[in-house]
Amino acid sequence: MIPSKLELIFKEDKDAKVSKVLFQNLTYLQYLDTYKSINLMNNSKITTNIINKMAPIIKKHYDYIVIGGGSGGVASSRRAASYGAKTLIIEGKRLGGTCVNVGCVPKKVMWNASDLATRVLQANEYGLFQQFPLTKENLTFNWEQFKGKRDAYVERLNGIYERNLGKDGVDIAMGWAKFNKDGNVEVHKPDNTVDVYSGDNILVATGGQPVFPDNIPGYEHGISSDGFFEIEHQPKKVVVVGAGYIGIELAGVFHGLNTETHLVIRGETVLRKFDESIQHTITDHYVKEGINVHKLSKVTKITKNPDTKKLTVEINNGAEIVEDVDELLWTVGRRSLLGLGLENVGVKLNEHEQVI
Secondary structure, X not given: OOOOEEEEEEEEOOOOOOEEEEEEXXXXXXXXXXXXXXXXXXOEEEOHHHHHOOOOXXXXXXXXXXXXXXXXXXXXXXXXXXXXXXXXXXXXXXXXXXXXXXXXXXXXXXXXXXXXXXXXXXXXXXXXXXXXXXXHHHOOOOHHHHHHHHHHHHHHHHHHHHHHHHHOOOEEEEOEEEEOOOOOEEEEOOOOOEEEEEEEEEEEOOOEEEOOOOOOOOHHHOXXXXXXXXXXXXXXXXXXXXXXXXXXXXXXXXXXXXXXEEEEOOOOOOOOOOOHHHHHXXXXXXXXXXXXXXXXXXXXXXXXXXXXXXXXXXXXXXXXXXEEEOEEEEOOOEEEOOOOOHHHHOOOEOOOOOEO
């Protein structure tokens, strides 16, 4: 609630007396406009602790608030709006979430390029382009050009998501959301301002984020699967760490585009949560194709040359060393995207930050 009277104290220049200014029936934003207009900004400072004690102003109330503009959040918000609920969706990055921006969609685009490169190498055997030596050594790929087209495609999808939400009457707030102590939702926007919303029902649909092994010296020199889509130039040599499907897919993409690829896995096979026949088939295929699969291995240290920016990756405490690495890619799991102030709304988490 906004008090009908706001009594604020201004500390003026040291030679002036402290004055009291009383504003009646003003909102906080109106107060700021008035404050500027009477030109007190030049010779006064607001007493910070008084401003901080003011109750946050609710910008708008909704029937339904969705935190997270990924596949789940977008679907839920649109469905709620179609039933007549006054709905708000909040997103900190780009609409569409992981899948559209740094997951399934751009990954499939990259996979298609890599798969096509592999098929082109087989064309001579089918009697095609026999005037050209289609060999791995002659394979080239314009990474920069392709990245531009891929990113433009994803940006177009972002626009489609935004328009569909608008057509269904869903309001959009761009920024990072968290619950305040009153149980309302604060949205920290890109311009460093904060809006506060209240809602009868609030859905947390924030998805996940990549995990980094911060116990390994030099781990910060590596990138996550999100970072893969930010690579500007094709690396000549990469190390992919992890045996899950994300690492396996991206290792295959790199290799198909003629990047020297090293895959570090803790066990004997990749995809250990899959059926054993799949594990062995894919592992054997990768080895046969020429991917350097380091089995029963762990990365234990990474160092970066300050001049060349190349990485040296130590495996199993130096038993193996991979030098002159352009990119190291961590694909060692994902965790819930939190930091939302859930404790302010009574949601309890376990030691793995999973909802109890």
